[in-house]
Amino acid sequence: MVAAIVWGTVLHYLLITFCYAATRIRYSQVRASGPRRPPVGVDELDPYELALLAGGRPRVGEVAVAELFLTGRITAWGPGMVAGVAQQSAPAPPGLSDSPFVRALSVRLAVNRPLAVDRLVSAATCGDAITAVLWRLRRLGLFLPPERLRAMAVLRRAAWLSQLVLGAVTVLAAGFLVGWTVSSAPANRSLVPLLLVVLLGYPFLLHVAFRAAGGLGAVGMAALVVAVSGAVGGFSRAESLVAAVLFGGWFVSYAAYWATGGRLGPRTVAGDVLLAEARAELAARRDVRALLQATAVVGLRGLRAGKALALGSPRVGRLIAFATACASSFGAVDRGVGGDFGWDGRRGNWMTRGEIPPLPSPPPRDGHHRDRPPGERP
Numbered sequence: 208m209v210a211a212i213v214w215g216t217v218l219h220y221l222l223i224t225f226c227y228a229a230t231r232i233r234y235s236q237v238r239a240s241g242p243r244r245p246p247v248g249v250d251e252l253d254p255y256e257l258a259l260l261a262g263g264r265p266r267v268g269e270v271a272v273a274e275l276f277l278t279g280r281i282t283a284w285g286p287g288m289v290a291g292v293a294q295q296s297a298p299a300p301p302g303l304s305d306s307p308f309v310r311a312l313s314v315r316l317a318v319n320r321p322l323a324v325d326r327l328v329s330a331a332t333c334g335d336a337i338t339a340v341l342w343r344l345r346r347l348g349l350f351l352p353p354e355r356l357r358a359m360a361v362l363r364r365a366a367w368l369s370q371l372v373l374g375a376v377t378v379l380a381a382g383f384l385v386g387w388t389v390s391s392a393p394a395n396r397s398l399v400p401l402l403l404v405v406l407l408g409y410p411f412l413l414h415v416a417f418r419a420a421g422g423l424g425a426v427g428m429a430a431l432v433v434a435v436s437g438a439v440g441g442f443s444r445a446e447s448l449v450a451a452v453l454f455g456g457w458f459v460s461y462a463a464y465w466a467t468g469g470r471l472g473p474r475t476v477a478g479d480v481l482l483a484e485a486r487a488e489l490a491a492r493r494d495v496r497a498l499l500q501a502t503a504v505v506g507l508r509g510l511r512a513g514k515a516l517a518l519g520s521p522r523v524g525r526l527i528a529f530a531t532a533c534a535s536s537f538g539a540v541d542r543g544v545g546g547d548f549g550w551d552g553r554r555g556n557w558m559t560r561g562e563i564p565p566l567p568s569p570p571p572r573d574g575h576h577r578d579r580p581p582g583e584r585p
Contacts, residue, residue: 212449213448213449213452216373216449216452216453216456217452217456219369219373219456220373220456220457220459220460222366223366223369223370223460223463224459224460224463226362226363226365226366227363227366227460227463227464227467228463228467229362230359230362230363230366230467230471231467231468231471231544233359234356234359234468234471234544234545237351237355237356237359238351238475238476238545239476241348241351241475241476241477242348242349242475242476242477243475243476243477243480244477244480245347245348245349245477245478245480245481245484246347246348246477247347247481248484249481249484249485249488249500252481253304253306254270254274254306254496254499254500254502254503255267255270255271255306255308255340255503256340256343256344257482257485257500257503257504258270258502258503259337259340259341259344259552260344260349260350260474260478260481260482260546261482261485261503261504261505261506261546262503262506262546262547262548263472263546263547263548263549263552263553264332264337264548264551264552264553265328265329265332265548266503266506267308267331267332267337267340267552268308268327268328268329268330268331268332269328269502269506269507270308270309270499270502270503271306271308271309271311271312271327271328271331272289272312272324272327272328272331273498273499273502273507273526273530274303274304274306274309274495274499275303275309275312275313275316276289276525276526276529277301277495277498277499277522277526278301278302278303278495279292279294279301280292280294280303280313280316281316282529283529283532283533284321285321285532286532286533287323287324287325287533288321288322288323288324288533289321289322289324289327289533290316290317290318290319290320290321290322291316291317291318291319291320292318293318293319301495307334307336308331308332308336308337309331311330311331311333311334311336312327312330312331315330324533332552337552341551341552344478348475348477349474349475349477349478349481350473350474350475350478350550351473351474351475351545351550353473353550353551356471356473356550357550359471360471360549360550363471367464370457370460370461370464371422373453373457374422374425374426374457376453377426377429377430377453377454377457378413378425378426378429380429380433380453381409381429381430381432381433381436382409382429382432384433384436384450385409385432385433385436388436409432412428412432413425413428413429415428416428423461426454426457426458427458429454430450430454430458433450433454434450468544468545469544469547470546470547470548470549471544471545472544472545472546472547472548472549472550473545473546473548473549473550474545474546475545478545478546479545482504485500485503485504486504486505489501489504495522498522498523498526501523502526507526507527507530508530510523510526510527510530511527511530511531
């Protein structure tokens, strides 16, 4: 029985790793057959198009929030929160761009009413405007068509989901092993009460690890708990081998996932070249548009890491301070080949939160609710 579990787990992890390697090879072939030089220059893309090219939909929301801050319309309101700022008549604040992403957020701001910055970032890219940008980037040859990625995306996603299932199984098995160790260990062992405390606190430990590092942290916490249980309960060699295969193989497959490019985004080689040109031109200008382009290319987390300090503008420091005041996790990093996001611009492998609820409706105008006919009473 033990040998069957070990060999079955090993074969499963080998199959997952093979899927990661095969999809990466096919993905490289598809990218090599696509455009290699961009047909447009950096200045022919606005900051929001550049943001979608560099970091997907979340990056577009970051640029919209950055523009609201740089034009004096929002301010940080504690960790993860922002609020609207009262506009002064003199001097007049800088005007917003014509982008629908920032204007969709501007109409929903209220003075001194805090909103979660994650909700703002998510709401900025809801609607047809983001679809129009996606289609333009595809027509320019900067994004691959979704039909060329669909087969490998389905296969890679299936492998990833099966690895998630295995991770969930190992997390549940860790709890079972701790309980079995507590029930079967001799009563005179001094470490049994400590192990019982670990068992009772296991759900909380999983929650903390998941919030800190996503599913990787949860599986790592489960591996640590099983190691402690084995040391206290005196696992046999076969039991230790099963535990090592379950957890060690999972982490090896996880490393293979990122080593082969992560999510494998839709950006072409021409898109990579255009982004390289944009990074080289970050110090060319020092106006608001240049700051928005820097946010689009490196993200707010990249700004905090000092990747665009060559701009030499005091506004960079203010923007970095704003991003830091909002939340240390604000501004996701693009770690995958061709963009760490899917063909539709969405990104994320570990979901630490549920669906983000929509923003509240804009305030009523002329005494009437925006969704109710003027003559209808509530």
